[in-house]
Amino acid sequence: MFERLAEVVNADPAIMRWGREMHETFMLQAGETQHLVTVRAGRIEQVERGPFVMRSWRFAIRASEECWSQFLRSPPAPGWHDLFALLRRGDVKFDGDQRVLWAYLLYLKLALERLRQ
Amino acid sequence: MIEPITGRYAHIALDGREHRIYYEEAGAGIPLLCLHTAGSDGRQYRAVLNDEQIRSHYRVVAFDMPWHGKSSPPAGWQRDEPYRLTTDAYTTMVMTLARELGLARPVVMGCSIGGRIVLNLALKHARELRALIGLQSAAYVERYYDATWMDHAEVHGGRACGALAYGLMSPLSPEAHRWETVWHYMQGGPGVFTGDLHFYQVEGDIRGRIGAIDTRLCPLYMLTGEYDYSASPRDTQAAGERIAGAKVTIMKGLGHFPMSENPEAFLWYLRPVLEEIRCAA
Numbered sequence: 221m222f223e224r225l226a227e228v229v230n231a232d233p234a235i236m237r238w239g240r241e242m243h244e245t246f247m248l249q250a251g252e253t254q255h256l257v258t259v260r261a262g263r264i265e266q267v268e269r270g271p272f273v274m275r276s277w278r279f280a281i282r283a284s285e286e287c288w289s290q291f292l293r294s295p296p297a298p299g300w301h302d303l304f305a306l307l308r309r310g311d312v313k314f315d316g317d318q319r320v321l322w323a324y325l326l327y328l329k330l331a332l333e334r335l336r337q
Numbered sequence: 338m339i340e341p342i343t344g345r346y347a348h349i350a351l352d353g354r355e356h357r358i359y360y361e362e363a364g365a366g367i368p369l370l371c372l373h374t375a376g377s378d379g380r381q382y383r384a385v386l387n388d389e390q391i392r393s394h395y396r397v398v399a400f401d402m403p404w405h406g407k408s409s410p411p412a413g414w415q416r417d418e419p420y421r422l423t424t425d426a427y428t429t430m431v432m433t434l435a436r437e438l439g440l441a442r443p444v445v446m447g448c449s450i451g452g453r454i455v456l457n458l459a460l461k462h463a464r465e466l467r468a469l470i471g472l473q474s475a476a477y478v479e480r481y482y483d484a485t486w487m488d489h490a491e492v493h494g495g496r497a498c499g500a501l502a503y504g505l506m507s508p509l510s511p512e513a514h515r516w517e518t519v520w521h522y523m524q525g526g527p528g529v530f531t532g533d534l535h536f537y538q539v540e541g542d543i544r545g546r547i548g549a550i551d552t553r554l555c556p557l558y559m560l561t562g563e564y565d566y567s568a569s570p571r572d573t574q575a576a577g578e579r580i581a582g583a584k585v586t587i588m589k590g591l592g593h594f595p596m597s598e599n600p601e602a603f604l605w606y607l608r609p610v611l612e613e614i615r616c617a618a
Contacts, residue, residue: 238496295508298564302504305566308481322486323493326500333508 221288222248222255226264228334235334236262239327244320247280250288262327279316281328287311294336303329342386344407349437351403351411351430358434359407360400364392367467367615368440371399372431372451374473374594375422375537376498376530377521378406381448384600390608394615395444400434404529419488420532424541427454432462444614446470449568449593450537455557456547456576463555468614470607471559473593475572476544476579478537488528495523498530505593507564510602518597544576552582556617558610559583562591 229235239262248255254270256277283291283306290300299305306312314321321328344361361379363386371382379399386397401408404420414420431454435443444467447455452474459469487497502522506515522530550557557580561573570587577585588595588606595603 298507299566299569301508301564302566304482304501304504308566318483318486319489319491322489322497323491326496326503329500329504 221250221253221285221292222257222267222335223269224335225257225267225331229264229331232334235327235330238262238330239324242324242327244278244324245276246316246321247277247282249280249282251285253285264331277316279314279318279321281312281314281321283312291332292335296336301333303332340383340387341392342383346407347400347434347437349433351433352426354411354413356403356411357409358400358403360398360434360438361386362396362398363387364395364397366394366396367618368435368443369395369397369611370431370435370438370440370443370445371397371596372445372447372454373399373402373405374449374451375533376405376502376525377518377594378402378408378524380406380521381518381594381597383597384604385596385607388604388608391604391611395611396440398438398440398443402430404526404532410526419528421540422450422533422536424454424457424536424543427536427541428457428461431458432465435465442467444468444470444611446472447474448472448596450533450541452559452568453537453541453543456543456550457541459550459552459555459557459580460543460546463551466555467618468556468558470610471557471573472595473561473565473568473573474559474576475568476547476576477542478567478572480538484531484534484538488531494525494527494530498525499523501530502594505565505567506598507562507590507592509564509590510592510599514598514600518594521597547576548579550580550583552580556614557583559585560588560595560606560610561586562588562593562595564590564592567593 245258258265378401382399452471455469455471499519577583
């Protein structure tokens with residue numbers, strides 16, 4: 221689901237610029253499947269697929285597989301087009317360091333929606 | 338090409354303090370006072386101000402609320418409590434602006450927080466107003482995220498506010514207009530968007546009172562973009578069902594900022610509403 225994230229984000233400077241100070245590893249979870257995404261200066265260095273044993277991450281974005289597949293449709297239906305649209309219904313959970321998530325929220329939104337194309 | 342919009346400053350007392358308020362206007366005729374969204378400014382209405390058909394029958398006015406756009410906070414703000422918008426202050430602001438700018442029985446059109454305050458204007462000032470248009474109008478939106486992060490030393494407020502506004506728009510709206518809308522959000526002062534959301538998500542809950550709105554005194558139109566999840570179509574419809582005579586329209590393919598994210602599509606919905614109001618006069 222998120223395997224193409226590095227390819228699409230690293231090819232788009234208009235997305236990478238919003239993450240240029242970001243040096244973090246964060247989790248994307250779809251159902252039970254976990255991915256760890258490592259970002260260095262806005263470039264996605266790697267997307268690893270779990271299961272993981274005792275790995276650290278800064279924040280996690282968790283939703284069901286069905287939710288992510290609706291989110292990644294192009295174009296997405298109303299109510300499925302943004303992380304905060306999912307948040308209002310409780311369909312997505314943000315865990316961990318909320319400050320870092322807010323600091324890079326624009327980067328994260330643009331990166332994830334780039335998977336739609 | 339030079340646009341027909343002109344901008345001026347009005348010196349107006351609000352809550353006993355001098356304010357310098359920036360406003361733009363265009364056209365002549367029935368006064369149409371436009372209220373911008375939380376954390377943004379009157380530039381959102383430039384397509385309405387520039388629309389030839391609307392300008393030919395309406396005097397369109399869009400002002401920047403205090404703290405927003407080119408309207409400064411009142412002198413001494415640095416020693417005040419942090420900015421927080423309230424129902425009373427917002428209502429007084431709109432009615433004072435209308436009076437000071439010589440707008441007799443205006444139509445008031447507001448979006449988001451503006452769409453909320455038109456409901457209170459319908460309750461408190463219906464006889465002084467010709468019609469009300471609520472864009473993205475909901476009686477209440479619960480706090481589903483922590484807005485204090487947008488006013489935090491370790492989070493860039495411009496980027497965070499921009500990110501929030503970005504997602505509220507329709508993915509179908511033209512990219513250039515969406516990113517201009519984001520830019521307005523990126524230019525907001527620290528804590529201003531959060532201060533507006535105090536009204537939107539905490540203090541300004543009007544659910545218990547909207548049933549008393551009398552649309553025979555002042556017609557109420559409610560137009561909501563289908564991609565808005567903040568004041569969602571469901572929220573608008575729920576409010577509309579409790580107000581006898583309210584005219585609810587769900588705007589296809591639009592989001593939370595219809596007038597700025599997709600002006601052409603929005604004007605297609607707005608022009609007939611303004612024609613109806615004009616012909617009823």
